[in-house]
Amino acid sequence: MFSPSDLFEIPFGDWVDSAVKDWLVPNFRPFFRSLQAPISFVLDGLDGFLNAMPMLVFTAVLAFIAWRTAGRGVAIFTALALVFLDLIGVWGQTMTTLAMIVTAVFFCAVIGVPVGILAARSDRFLAILRPILDVMQTIPPFVYLVPIVMLFGVGTVPGVIATIIFALPPIVRLTNLGIRGVRADLVEAAYAFGSTPSQVLWEVQLPLAMRTIMAGLNQTLMMALSMAVIAALIGAGGLGLTVNTGLGRLDVGTAMEGGIGIVILAIILDRITQSFAERKAVATPSLAQTFRGFFKPSRMAARAADEKPA
């Protein structure tokens, strides 16, 4: 059967190959290398900090954050789950993965929110941006691992860069959506009182878009976590590496240890960030109130009554 490729073939692979190898890499490698600096600065700091922190202190802090944002149930889950991770021996890897995820999400927010704001303000910019975001979201992350390695080398930082590229679209999209979704009459009212565009942004648009932006941050975070294993393919450490090691040795136990760590991190971070997006949904008693609750006379009396017979 005849097919067009019998006549000639397009050397598409060669074109891309030479574009990257002969043009992009030699010309822009120093530029891309310099992009690593801020990322590795944040990442190294965070990684060092998290790994230096005593396990129990970290557990207490995260459980506290979970309690204040997502409620008591999530706090208890957080504490138990983190102790479990320590017991199965993946504490260090968990902290490394957490550092990578937080770094990636931090840069996604730093880049994504302003880009989303610009997209909300200019229809033309959005028209250019939208196809780029579509490509970023549909292209399988394995495909861009190769150019990333060529431009940035291997290691944890290139892994974080791959994660940033993969996880960026939701926060951009939802920032744009959130700001465009602010009631037009409120924006009009803000202008009617003589606001500058940046006053409108800070006073009205951003606060009212915050829930949507937080929902975008949550999605970005989840996508970043899903990159943990793939990033390990280009030398990133952490739980992803544990999974890959298990995979390489067909060691189900090790792979599962890494996998369960990622799942637990995902659940905790998801609950905490979701509660940002839902604000007000959870009643959060103040710290003082809670402590007062512990020492309520009725409680003390009850405890005293319990102790007496003994």
Place this chain on the structure above:
Amino acid sequence: MKSLTGKAFTDGMANKVEAKNIFKIFGSEPDRVFEMVSKGHSKADIHAETGQTIGVNDASFEVAEGEVFVVMGLSGSGKSTLVRMINGLIPPTRGQMMIDGVDVASCSAETLRKVRREKVAMVFQHFALFPHKTVIDNVAYGLKVKGLPAAERRERSLKALAQVGLEAYADSYPEELSGGMQQRVGLARGLATEPEILLMDEPFGALDPLIRRDMQLELLELQRSLKKTIVFITHDLNEALILGDKIAIMKDGSFVQVGTAEEIVGEPADEYVRAFTQDIDRSRVFEVAAIARPPLSIEIDAPVSDALARMEAENVDAMFVTDKGTLQGQVLYRGLSGASDPEALAQHLDPDFATVTPDAHLHELYGKAAAGRPIAVVDETGAFTGIVEPGDIFHQLVRGEEHESGQKRAATA
């Protein structure tokens, strides 16, 4: 009289807002629309042919300091577009919009912001309160944007909230308040920056009729002391008549009539305006001055026969009696004609007569007219300035309907 005194009061003052041949065309080829407009095509034709909409078509008007200018028209007639061109939220396609001598249609963004911060505030149909800010922070918004320190913002906002009676709700959120209260907050937000001009785009349109009525009266009350220059948009002619010193009726982007309440209701410019005036309560529009007759009276020392002769000549049943110009009472033809002592007018005097001020509205006369006797018109200084014959009240009230039925008769003939 309200509108007349209003005019006398404002005549010497400068115009705060002056629109000169303002056009707004929604579409990408306004020139094509202008060409069709100059050939006299209608808004509907132009939309059908070009797909572009005429928002406002050649509107010119002035609003004097302290005046309430009401723009009234059906939905889609261009009222919101017009009012938004006054503070530049919508830039006019053509024409000038002068605010205190500054053309907001052509000034820089910086100047426009200054005008909005210092001169013109706006109250919106759906309140447009910021849901994430407390009531007081909403009211303080204009002051914050101006860069005032927090303490001064709070003090001035509390003052504005007190003007609308809501200081107790300063720290509530808008969603916790009823619709009427929310719009009071909207009004307080407009007043907080102490602007000279207040733009109100159907501010009471989203409220229940009873609350709307309260708000109208409250606004009138406030305006009595504040004397702002107000441009008020409404689709309700009754509201326009209650509030407006001057009323413009809009249709398809153009003004069809501009005048006082009495002019609009008394002499509607065309069928469109007349259709609006049909349902309104004429007794709340017309004032006593519109139907008062000359102050016919007789001096108390005149003989009874003179009084009878005068009443016969004027074809009236009753007459006022004065003593050197001051009102003493009323005499009835019935009482005088059987008089035994024909010399003493004073004996037949009925000191119990009804009086009314010249600026009272006709509906206030119903009770007083029930006796069927003439009512004395007495102004604030106590001077006897005219007489209202009960029959004239009802004659004035049915005039619009007479015209109406006359037209119908002509149409069926």
